[in-house]
Amino acid sequence: MSFAIGVGIYKRFITRERLGLLRSRRRIVEALRGVDIAVDRGRLLSLVGPNGAGKTTLVRIFATLLVPDRGEVYIGGYDVVKDAHRVRRIIGLMLYPDKGFFGRLSGLENLVYYGMLYGFSRREARRRALELIELVGLWEARDRPYEEYSAGMKARLGLAKALINNPEFLLLDEPTVGIDPVGARKIREVIKSLKNEGRAVLLTSHNLYEVEELSDEVAVIVDGRIIARGTPIELKSRLGFRPVAVVKAICNGEERIFIRDSAGGRELGILIREVLDEGCEVVEARVHEPPLEEVLVKTLGGA
């Protein structure tokens, strides 16, 4: 059985919609409509989809912050509703934006505080906090007040906080939003190493290049339902996008481009041979695989 598993998850919100100064009416939002999801140890599953699709709602249910209306969710064998306190001991959560920090305390003090909430002694909490501050690249800023941190620094501290209890399951909601490219790469490396250590990771991101780089599996959520899932490569081919072999050549003094469907991987070699047989000179040969970004933007269109 998978380390984290959710079956038939259904969640709706009842809100009030304003119709004017004095009038409002009840509005029902079906945020999740029968979602099945599973994440194994040492694997990273990304949730992608348009704004309002239900990704954060799903993360919050796995994090025990919301109770599903229907369906079952287990993490490490514990029910997220009935055994919420046990689940909280084995998960780490990074939400965006993270409102759980004290502005006047330094990054380090904030982490020590959270370590002690998990039951570590002050000494142990400090040792762990320093280790994590170093890991996320905040060493120089460790004694500065949190309120002075930039958005990217806050996000890094959020990741460190998610790791303070050495969690087996990590829930990362938009972990690199607002972080500069060098910082974001650092965060991605940390996420990869956490996964390679055997943790299960559930991630949401609108950065599909990041999703493609990190994910073992991607689930596309639209309107509260998973409409497609698979490895990035499976997903692309399921959505009708296949790699193509492209050969650029000079034939009789003119540049020509030859293109061939290249699902099997051997087509590029065959195409090059054919082009050479035609008496052309090959100047460039490659397999073009459309990035996940291109595939999903074309598939989801205006969703």
Ligand SMILES: Nc1ncnc2c1ncn2[C@@H]1O[C@H](COP(=O)(O)OP(=O)(O)OP(=O)(O)O)[C@@H](O)[C@H]1O
């Ligand atoms: N507390 C709430 N009360 C009412 N509606 C809510 C609440 N939380 C979420 N929703 C609604 O549920 C739906 C799913 O929201 P959710 O935040 O899960 O989407 P998302 O996929 O994470 O979006 P984004 O990419 O913008 O972060 C949206 O229609 C949202 O407005």
